[in-house]
Amino acid sequence: MDIELLSLITEEGRRVPNEILDPWVTDVDTGQLADLYQDMVVIRRIDAEATALQRQGELALWPPLLGQEAAQIGSGRALRADDFVFSSYREHGVAYCRGVGLDDLVRVWRGNTFSGWNPFAVNMAVPQVIIGAQTLHATGYALGIQHDGADAAAIAYFGDGATSQGDVNEAMVFAASFQAPVIFFCQNNHWAISEPVGLQAHAPLAGRAAGFGIPALRVDGNDVLAVLAATRIALDRARAGGGPSYIEAVTYRMGPHTTADDPTRYRDANELEDWAAKDPIDRVAALLESEGMLTPELQAEVAAAADAAAQGLRAGCLGLHDPVPMDVFTHVYAAPHSELDRQRASYEGYLASFEAVGSEGNS
Amino acid sequence: MSVLTFGQAINAGLRKAMDQDPKVVLMGEDIGKLGGVFRITDGLQKDFGAHRVIDTPLAEAGILGTAVGLAYRGYRPVVEIQFDGFVYPAFDQIVCQVAKLHYRTRGAVSMPLTIRVPFGGGIGSPEHHSESPEAYFTHTSGLRVISVSNPQDAYTMIQQAIASNDPVVFFEPKRRYHTKGEVDEEAELSTALPMGRARVAVEGTDATLVTYGPLVPTALDAATAALDDGVSLEVIDLRSLSPLDYEPLVASVRKTGRLVIAHEAAQSGGLGAEIAAGITERCFEYLEAPPIRVTGFDIPYPPSKLETHHLPDLDRILDGVDHVLGRPYAFRAQEAGA
Numbered sequence: 001m002d003i004e005l006l007s008l009i010t011e012e013g014r015r016v017p018n019e020i021l022d023p024w025v026t027d028v029d030t031g032q033l034a035d036l037y038q039d040m041v042v043i044r045r046i047d048a049e050a051t052a053l054q055r056q057g058e059l060a061l062w063p064p065l066l067g068q069e070a071a072q073i074g075s076g077r078a079l080r081a082d083d084f085v086f087s088s089y090r091e092h093g094v095a096y097c098r099g100v101g102l103d104d105l106v107r108v109w110r111g112n113t114f115s116g117w118n119p120f121a122v123n124m125a126v127p128q129v130i131i132g133a134q135t136l137h138a139t140g141y142a143l144g145i146q147h148d149g150a151d152a153a154a155i156a157y158f159g160d161g162a163t164s165q166g167d168v169n170e171a172m173v174f175a176a177s178f179q180a181p182v183i184f185f186c187q188n189n190h191w192a193i194s195e196p197v198g199l200q201a202h203a204p205l206a207g208r209a210a211g212f213g214i215p216a217l218r219v220d221g222n223d224v225l226a227v228l229a230a231t232r233i234a235l236d237r238a239r240a241g242g243g244p245s246y247i248e249a250v251t252y253r254m255g256p257h258t259t260a261d262d263p264t265r266y267r268d269a270n271e272l273e274d275w276a277a278k279d280p281i282d283r284v285a286a287l288l289e290s291e292g293m294l295t296p297e298l299q300a301e302v303a304a305a306a307d308a309a310a311q312g313l314r315a316g317c318l319g320l321h322d323p324v325p326m327d328v329f330t331h332v333y334a335a336p337h338s339e340l341d342r343q344r345a346s347y348e349g350y351l352a353s354f355e356a357v358g359s360e361g362n363s
Numbered sequence: 364m365s366v367l368t369f370g371q372a373i374n375a376g377l378r379k380a381m382d383q384d385p386k387v388v389l390m391g392e393d394i395g396k397l398g399g400v401f402r403i404t405d406g407l408q409k410d411f412g413a414h415r416v417i418d419t420p421l422a423e424a425g426i427l428g429t430a431v432g433l434a435y436r437g438y439r440p441v442v443e444i445q446f447d448g449f450v451y452p453a454f455d456q457i458v459c460q461v462a463k464l465h466y467r468t469r470g471a472v473s474m475p476l477t478i479r480v481p482f483g484g485g486i487g488s489p490e491h492h493s494e495s496p497e498a499y500f501t502h503t504s505g506l507r508v509i510s511v512s513n514p515q516d517a518y519t520m521i522q523q524a525i526a527s528n529d530p531v532v533f534f535e536p537k538r539r540y541h542t543k544g545e546v547d548e549e550a551e552l553s554t555a556l557p558m559g560r561a562r563v564a565v566e567g568t569d570a571t572l573v574t575y576g577p578l579v580p581t582a583l584d585a586a587t588a589a590l591d592d593g594v595s596l597e598v599i600d601l602r603s604l605s606p607l608d609y610e611p612l613v614a615s616v617r618k619t620g621r622l623v624i625a626h627e628a629a630q631s632g633g634l635g636a637e638i639a640a641g642i643t644e645r646c647f648e649y650l651e652a653p654p655i656r657v658t659g660f661d662i663p664y665p666p667s668k669l670e671t672h673h674l675p676d677l678d679r680i681l682d683g684v685d686h687v688l689g690r691p692y693a694f695r696a697q698e699a700g701a
Contacts, residue, residue, distance in 0.1 A: 084435070114467040125435065126468060130459050136425060137460070140432020147388070147414055147438070154432070167456075170425030177420055331470040332504055334528035338559060339606040340504070 003204045005250060007220035008229065011278045013286025020217070021229035024236075028225065030293045036077065036224045037284045038302045040069040043093040044281065045306035049313050050092075050106055054259040058317055060111040063090045067222075067254030070280030071187045073097060074227025075249070078235060079155065084141050085124035086134035087157040090187075094157060098122040102309060103316025112320055132158055132165030135184060139171045142180035142238075153238035155183040155231075161192025163208060164200045172212040172244070179243035183234040184214070186246065187221060189253035194266040209246035221249030222280040252278070325351060364547050370540040372514035373403050373479075375548060376521035377441065381411050384439060387525055389416045390426055391443030391479075400445055401481055401540055423449055427456035430476050431464070439475045441525055447482040448491030448664075454499070461530045462505030477524045478532045482510075483577040483627050484674055485538035487667040494664050495628035500532045501605040501637070508605040509558060510534040512579030514544035516602060523558040531558075534604075536577030561608040563615065567597035570621035570687050573612060573638060575601040578625050578675060585680045596684065604634060612638070613645050620651035621687040625675050630658040657683040 008021055028036075047065050054062040065072060072093025079085065079097070087094055092105055095117075104116035108127060115126035128134035138156035145152050162168050163186060175182050188205050190197050201208070209216035217233065219226045227249055234245035252275040256263050288294040329344040367375060381387045389404060395418035398405030408416035419426050423444060430440035444450045450457075457478065464472050484493030500508045507529050511517045517535070524531035556562060564579065565586045574582045579600045586596040597615050601607065616622050622642055624635040635656035642654055657675045665673050685692065 086432075113469060114463075115469055115471070118471040119435070119468060120471065125472075130455065133428060133456065133460055136428020136456065137432040137435060140429030140434075141436050142432070143429060144433045144436025144438055148436070166422075166452075167424055167428055170420070170422040171428065173420050173422060174425050174429050331466050331468075333507070334465055334470070334473050337507070337529075337606050338608065 003206050003218045005218050005220055006226055006230065007223045008225040009223045009283050009287055011283055013283040013290065015287060018226070020233075021219075021226055024229040024232040025225055028228070030288065030291050033225070033284065034288060034293055034298055036073055036228070037281070037288060038305055039073045039077065039093075039097070040224065040281045040284065041302050042306045042309045043073065043096050044069055045310050046096065046102070046105065046313055047092060049310040050109070051255070051259060053106065053314065053317055054109070059106055059109045061258050061260060062106075062109050063258045064255035065090050065092050067252045067275065067280070068187055068189055069093055070224035071221040071227055071249040071251045074224040075155070075185055075231040075247075078228050078231035080152065081123065082150070082152040083123060083235070084138070084152065084154045085157070086138040086141065086154065087124065087127060088131070088134065088159060088162070089127040089129055090159075091127070091157050095122075095124060098124045100124065101316070102313040103320060106313065106317045107320060110317060110320055112323055132162035132168040134158065135162070135168045135171035136174070139175045139180050139182050142175065142182035142244075143178055145181055146178065151239040153181045153183060153235050155185055157185050157187065159192060160186065160188040160190065160197040160200055160205060161195065162186075163205050172209070172214060172246070175244035176212045176214050179241070181238035181241075182244045183231070183238060184209070184244065184246040185231070186248045187251055188248050189251050191253050191257070191263075191267065193257040193261060194263075204248065206246060206248035214244050214246050216246040216248065218248045218250065221251030222278050222283070224280060224284060251280075364545045366543055367514050367518070367546045368540065369514045369517050369535075369542045369544070370401060370403050372518040372544070372546050373521050373535065374405060374407070375546070376518040377404065377407060378410075379548075380441075380522050380525040381407065381415065384525075386437060387415070387439045387441060388433065389441045389443065390419050390430055392419060392421055392426075392445050394418060394443050399443060401537060403479075403535075403540075404443065423453035424456050427453040427461060427478070431456065431460050431474065434474050434476055435472060439477075439525060441477045441479065444478060444480045446492045447480055447494040447496055450480055450496060457500070457506070457532075458503050462503045465529070466505055473528045474530045475525075475528050476530045477521070477527075478530065479521075480532060480534050481537040481540075482534045483536050483538060484664060484670050485577065487670070489667070490664070493667075493670065495626065495659065497532075497534055497604055498628060498633050501634060505530070506605060507531045507559070507603070508534070509602065510536070510576035510604055511602065512536065512539070512576055512600050514542065514546050518546045518548065519550065519552065519555045520558055520602070522552055523555070526552065527558065534576055538577055539580065542580070559603045559606055559608060561599055561601045561603065561611050563597065563611055564600045565596065565598040567595035567619070569595045569619060570623060570684055571597045571599060571612070571615040571619045572623045572625065572680065572684065573599040573601060574625040575604060577627060581675070581677055581680060582625060584677050585684065588677065588681060589684060594684065594688065607638065607641065609641060609645060612642060616642055616646045617649045620649055622650070622654040623657060623680065623683040623687055624654060625657045625680050625683070627659050627674055629661045630656055631661050633658060652687045652689060655683045655687050
C-alpha cells in the first residue's frame with residue numbers, strides 16, 4: 001500500500017505547492033510562519049531545559065519531544081479554545097499551545113502529583129500513561145459534543161506503538177459508527193521505546209483508517225505548515241458534522257523514549273543523522289531566510305523568548321511545593337468513604353504520635 | 364406502593380433518573396430496541412431516544428472508555444455490561460481510568476459513572492454468564508461497589524448510584540430479576556437509607572449471617588428454617604461492598620458472638636476473607652467461635668449441571684450456622700484445614 005506523504009515545506013526549506021493542503025493555509029503569511037517558528041524554538045528549549053532538570057535530579061523523569069515540534073505545534077495551533085485535547089505523555093508542545101503554565105508542565109514529572117493542570121482550564125486532559133486509552137476518551141467526549149449540538153471537536157494524540165492497542169481500534173469503531181467529531185492524530189515517531197514501527201505495522205499507519213471508514217491524511221510531521229493544514233481539514237470536517245478523521249504525522253523521536261532510556265542499545269546512529277537532516281525547525285528557518293524574514297531582530301526576539309521560557313520553567317520547577325503527607329488520601333472519592341476515612345484518621349493519629357514524642361523530647 | 368419484579372424496579376429507577384437529569388445517558392450492547400438481554404432497559408429507547416439510550420458496538424473497553432469521555436463532557440453515563448463474564452475487556456478502563464481519574468486530577472474531573480453488571484449463577488447458563496467478580500472491584504480504590512437484593516433497593520439504589528459523583532459498580536443478581544416485591548416509587552431519595560449502608564434484614568440473637576445480592580433471599584430462608592430449629596439468626600444484607608458498613612456488623616457480632624459470611628464468589632481473597640478479618644480486628648474479644656465462610660469454591664464457575672454443587676444453598680448455609688454454634692453434627696468440612 002502506497003499512501004502519498006503530503007508536504008508544503010521541503011527538508012531544504014523550500015515552499016512547495018500541494019493542492020490538498022494549500023487552500024487551508026492561505027492566511028498564513030510570513031509573520032505567522034515566524035510565530036510558528038518561535039513556538040517550535042521555545043518548546044524545544046523548554047524540552048531541553050526539562051531534560052537538564054531531570055539530569056540535575058530536579059525531575060524524576062522526562063519524556064522528551066525533541067524532533068516532534070512541528071507535529072505538535074502545527075496541530076496545537078490549529079485548535080480552538082473550545083476544542084478538547086486528549087494526549088499521551090509526550091505532548092508538551094500541544095500543552096504549551098493550550099496555555100498550560102511552565103511549572104504545570106513539569107509538576108507531574110517531579111513526582112508531586114498526577115496532574116499538572118485542571119483539564120477544564122485549558123480544555124486538555126492531563127497526560128495519559130496507559131497507551132492508547134485516551135483515544136476512547138476523546139471519542140466519548142466527541143459524542144458529548146455531538147449530543148450538545150456544539151461545533152467543537154475532540155482530538156486524540158497517540159503514537160505509532162498505540163496503533164496496536166485494542167482501545168485505539170475500538171475508538172475508531174465507535175467514532176465511525178456514531179460519526180463523532182474526533183480527530184485521531186497519530187504521531188508516527190518511528191519508535192515505541194525500542195520497538196520500531198515495523199513491528200506495529202507492515203503498511204503506512206494512515207492506511208488503517210480506511211478499514212474503519214475514516215478519511216485519513218498522511219503528512220510530513222516535520223513540516224509545521226502541512227500539519228497545520230491537515231489538522232484544519234480534519235477540524236473543518238468535524239465541525240461540519242462530517243465525522244472523524246485520521247492524521248498520520250510522520251516524524252521522528254530524536255531523543256530517548258524518556259530520560260531513563262538508552263536508545264544507543266537499539267537504534268543506528270545513521271538513522272538519527274538521516275532524520276537530523278529533516279529537522280522541523282531548520283527548514284522553517286531556511287524558508288524564512290529565503291524570504292528575507294530571518295532578521296537579526298527576529299532571531300534575537302525568538303532567542304529571548306526561549307531563554308525566558310527556560311528560566312520560567314526552571315524557576316517554576318524549583319518553586320513547586322512538596323505535597324503534604326495527608327494528600328495521599330485526598331480526592332480518592334468525591335464523597336466520604338467510611339473505610340478510607342478510617343484509614344486516614346488512623347494514619348493521621350500515627351503521624352501525630354511522632355510529633356507528640358518529639359515535643360516531649362524537646363521539653 | 365406498586366408490586367414490581369426486580370427487573371422492572373431497575374427499569375423504573377432508570378426511567379426516573381433519566382426524567383430528572385437530561386445528562387443521564389444509557390450505553391450498552393442490545394439495550395435499545397431489544398431492551399437488553401434481560402429487558403432491564405425495555406422501552407427506554409422508545410421514550411428517551413437513541414441519543415440517550417445508546418446501542419454500542421460490541422466492545423466493552425470501548426463502552427467504558429467512551430463513557431469516560433462523556434463524563435468529561437458533563438454526562439452521567441449508565442453502562443450495562445451484558446454479563447458478568449464480559450466485564451474483563453473493560454477492566455483496564457475501569458481500573459486505570461474510571462477509578463483513578465478523580466484522584467489523578469485532584470478532584471477536577473469526576474467520574475459519575477454507573478456500571479451495571481448482571482452477576483452470579485443459578486440460571487443454567489453457558490460459561491462466562493454466571494460469575495461473581497465483585498472482589499476485583501472492591502479491591503480497586505476509587506470505585507464504590509453495590510449489590511442489591513430486592514426490588515425496593517434496586518429501585519432506590521440505582522438512582523443513588525446514578526446521583527453519586529463517584530463511579531459505582533452496580534451488581535444485579537440476575538437469578539432474582541423475576542422476584543416480585545413492593546416498591547414505593549414515590550419515596551424521596553433524600554430520606555432513603557444511604558447507598559453505603561448495610562441493613563439488618565432479620566433481627567436475631569444466636570448468630571450473625573451476613574451476605575449480599577443473590578444470597579440474601581437464601582439467607583432469609585435460612586433464618587426461617589433456623590428458627591424452626593430454635594436458633595435465632597440475625598441476617599445482614601450488606602448492600603454496599605465498598606465501602607463495607609461495619610457499624611451494624613460490629614453491633615450484631617458483639618451481640619451474637621458468632622459470624623457466618625456467605626457469597627457465591629470463590630473463597631480465597633474474597634469479601635468473606637475481608638469481612639472475617641475486619642470483624643476479628645474489631646470484635647475479637649466478643650467472638651465465641653471463628654468466623655466461617657460459606658462460599659463458592661476456588662474453581663472457575665462450573666458447567667450448569669454442576670452449579671448447584673458450587674453455589675451455597677440453604678443447607679450449606681445452615682451447616683455453617685451449626686458450625687459456628689458448635690453443634691456436634693455440623694459437617695467438619697467447614698473447618699479450616701491445617
